[in-house]
Amino acid sequence: MTTNKLKIGIMSFAHLHAEAYIGNLRGTPGVEFIGFADEDAERGQRFAKQFNARLFPSYKALLDEKPDGALVCSENAKHRPLVEMAAEAGVHVLSEKPLASNLEDAQAMIDACKQAGVILMTAFPMRFSAPLLEVKATLDEGKLGKIYSFNTTNQGKMPMAHRKWFVDKELAGGGALMDHTVHLTDILRWFLQSDVVEVYAQTNRILHADTVNVETGGLLMLTFADGTFASIDASWSKPLNYPTWGGLKMEIISERGLSIVDAFSQNLTLYKQSQNSHVWPYWGSDANQAMLEEFVAAIREERAPKVTGEDGYKALEVALAAYQSAESGQPVKLPLR
Amino acid sequence: MKAGIVGAGFMGGTHAAGWAETEATIAGFADSDLASAQSLANRYKAKAYPSLEAMLNDVDVVDICAPTHLHHALALQAAAAGKDIICEKPLARTVEDAQEMIAVCRDANVKLLVAHVVRFFPEYAKAKAAVAEGQIGQPAVLRLTRGAFRPKKPVDNWFTDFEKSGGMMLDLMIHDFDYARWIAGEVESVFAKNIASAHPNAPVDHGLVILKHRSGAISHVEGSWAYPPPIFRTRIEIAGSDGWLEFDSDKSAAIDLHLRQQQNDAPDVPLPGSPLSESPYTTQLKAFYNALLNNVPPPITAQDGLAALQIALAAIESAQRGKAIFIQ
Numbered sequence: 328m329t330t331n332k333l334k335i336g337i338m339s340f341a342h343l344h345a346e347a348y349i350g351n352l353r354g355t356p357g358v359e360f361i362g363f364a365d366e367d368a369e370r371g372q373r374f375a376k377q378f379n380a381r382l383f384p385s386y387k388a389l390l391d392e393k394p395d396g397a398l399v400c401s402e403n404a405k406h407r408p409l410v411e412m413a414a415e416a417g418v419h420v421l422s423e424k425p426l427a428s429n430l431e432d433a434q435a436m437i438d439a440c441k442q443a444g445v446i447l448m449t450a451f452p453m454r455f456s457a458p459l460l461e462v463k464a465t466l467d468e469g470k471l472g473k474i475y476s477f478n479t480t481n482q483g484k485m486p487m488a489h490r491k492w493f494v495d496k497e498l499a500g501g502g503a504l505m506d507h508t509v510h511l512t513d514i515l516r517w518f519l520q521s522d523v524v525e526v527y528a529q530t531n532r533i534l535h536a537d538t539v540n541v542e543t544g545g546l547l548m549l550t551f552a553d554g555t556f557a558s559i560d561a562s563w564s565k566p567l568n569y570p571t572w573g574g575l576k577m578e579i580i581s582e583r584g585l586s587i588v589d590a591f592s593q594n595l596t597l598y599k600q601s602q603n604s605h606v607w608p609y610w611g612s613d614a615n616q617a618m619l620e621e622f623v624a625a626i627r628e629e630r631a632p633k634v635t636g637e638d639g640y641k642a643l644e645v646a647l648a649a650y651q652s653a654e655s656g657q658p659v660k661l662p663l664r
Numbered sequence: 665m666k667a668g669i670v671g672a673g674f675m676g677g678t679h680a681a682g683w684a685e686t687e688a689t690i691a692g693f694a695d696s697d698l699a700s701a702q703s704l705a706n707r708y709k710a711k712a713y714p715s716l717e718a719m720l721n722d723v724d725v726v727d728i729c730a731p732t733h734l735h736h737a738l739a740l741q742a743a744a745a746g747k748d749i750i751c752e753k754p755l756a757r758t759v760e761d762a763q764e765m766i767a768v769c770r771d772a773n774v775k776l777l778v779a780h781v782v783r784f785f786p787e788y789a790k791a792k793a794a795v796a797e798g799q800i801g802q803p804a805v806l807r808l809t810r811g812a813f814r815p816k817k818p819v820d821n822w823f824t825d826f827e828k829s830g831g832m833m834l835d836l837m838i839h840d841f842d843y844a845r846w847i848a849g850e851v852e853s854v855f856a857k858n859i860a861s862a863h864p865n866a867p868v869d870h871g872l873v874i875l876k877h878r879s880g881a882i883s884h885v886e887g888s889w890a891y892p893p894p895i896f897r898t899r900i901e902i903a904g905s906d907g908w909l910e911f912d913s914d915k916s917a918a919i920d921l922h923l924r925q926q927q928n929d930a931p932d933v934p935l936p937g938s939p940l941s942e943s944p945y946t947t948q949l950k951a952f953y954n955a956l957l958n959n960v961p962p963p964i965t966a967q968d969g970l971a972a973l974q975i976a977l978a979a980i981e982s983a984q985r986g987k988a989i990f991i992q
Contacts, residue, residue: 475890529855562804564805
């Protein structure tokens with residue numbers, strides 16, 4: 328048995344995914360989860376206690392421990408400083424999505440990691456979803472024939488109950504559109520091996536209008552270089568008492584017909600007499616786990632990860648173009664600059 | 665009341681079944697294909713006519729079930745004879761035609777009812793009622809899907825002739841454009857993509873359309889002539905400020921047959937349907953009959969038909985030009 332464990336730490340607990348990542352890291356063979364640092368001391372102490380994890384007094388202290396990799400889970404607008412710190416310390420980075428809240432930051436992060444010779448991976452767990460991997464294989468085999476269009480949804484609940492900053496335009500870079508557009512954009516780019524050339528979007532703020540100032544409804548239409556068109560529903564439209572957090576679905580129209588994909592259909596349906604709503608315990612494979620294992624494998628094998636910083640940039644660019652389109656009422660051409 | 669049905673095809677037969685459930689008399693069927701008219705006439709003990717003109721004197725109301733591009737001329741002819749009119753959707757092939765039909769009918773003091781049957785499907789009516797009662801608050805994001813295969817017809821398949829039918833986005837998607845407007849109000853802008861525009865030689869069509877309503881609501885409307893026969897699916901999702909409503913024809917299928925296929929025996933023209941004690945087409949016909957008989961406002965007006973037509977034509981224009989189209 329090798330004792331050469333990779334040391335991984337988490338920088339910031341602003342993103343709720345950090346909570347899941349701790350369990351994932353502890354369950355990854357060959358990985359030592361060294362602990363985390365958080366600029367919110369109260370939150371840091373709370374989660375350190377909850378997860379029985381070591382809390383570093385500062386990001387610098389965590390990096391001084393010479394981890395092999397760091398997961399950056401700060402607010403979207405605060406990924407850049409942490410990524411740059413980690414890169415400067417020679418630490419490989421997995422950054423939460425969206426990669427940043429603007430393209431300048433995203434590019435700076437890519438450049439910093441390239442200069443430091445460290446990996447920059449964007450946290451797009453759906454790339455590692457077992458159902459979506461099977462769809463990708465089906466597409467690559469040519470089983471569906473020519474692909475014409477995708478009708479996709481990545482709807483969720485308005486996330487303020489989990490973290491307030493998700494509905495703060497400064498910290499999140501926007502609302503539902505910023506939160507949800509990037510996942511499906513990345514999946515579609517991966518499926519089609521083609522880039523988005525045009526984006527149209529409409530947004531509104533009718534759902535939760537009295538509690539948030541960012542858009543809660545968003546519909547996008549993407550056109551790819553290969554002519555495929557795809558719509559994305561990025562709305563925070565699931566009611567707060569919906570049986571699960573949301574979901575990710577797609578319907579593919581191709582030469583051979585219709586293919587329906589529900590990436591989160593692998594649930595039980597469970598009713599409790601004491602509650603008026605049922606729940607859907609998920610029994611499918613954990614895509615977060617597979618994503619973290621890829622990050623670890625890329626570090627070990629000294630290779631580029633399957634999802635890169637560039638992928639994060641491209642997906643962010645689509646979300647930003649969508650805001651421009653929603654503003655102008657007309658489609659916007661890519662690249663943005 | 666004596667009803668005359670123009671167009672003895674599939675839809676003429678469907679309307680006839682509805683008329684048969686009313687107190688009205690089906691006086692005749694008019695079709696240039698006299699054999700088809702005769703066949704329906706025999707079934708309903710009515711007369712067959714080679715044209716609307718030949719039938720006009722024998723009827724009180726003209727029910728237009730002819731191909732879309734013929735609606736305008738037939739309606740003008742019926743109005744000139746002072747007959748009330750029921751017209752299949754789309755009201756007309758162009759906005760100008762529809763506007764003229766409305767003006768002529770108004771001047772002739774005859775009624776013009778447009779058959780957007782989806783409003784009479786119980787699942788759609790129930791969803792509308794739930795929204796109207798405020799059960800889900802203000803509609804914010806709508807998702808409507810209507811998907812099937814391209815209609816086949818042994819001869820003269822006008823459905824696939826864009827000049828005659830307007831294609832899938834006019835013939836099929838107009839149902840959900842009307843429904844979206846019924847739920848969320850007037851439409852301000854339309855952005856659309858479809859296969860017919862992106863790949864003109866493709867044997868199928870599929871469209872994705874984003875509507876922005878003046879109320880602020882946004883709608884995603886999907887229509888398909890790209891599914892393998894005999895699939896026909898419809899779906900509704902309405903996210904509102906105080907709740908969520910969904911319908912999925914697959915999930916609410918009362919009967920799901922999984923039989924070894926004998927032959928590919930899909931119908932020529934796809935029709936949705938759940939087992940019901942009354943066909944929605946009959947519900948619609950009864951409502952129209954009541955509006956005509958008792959001179960009460962119809963549940964859907966010719967203006968509604970015109971508005972739905974405007975949205976559908978804007979979608980076609982958007983898909984062709986690659987721009988969002990603003991209405992009015």
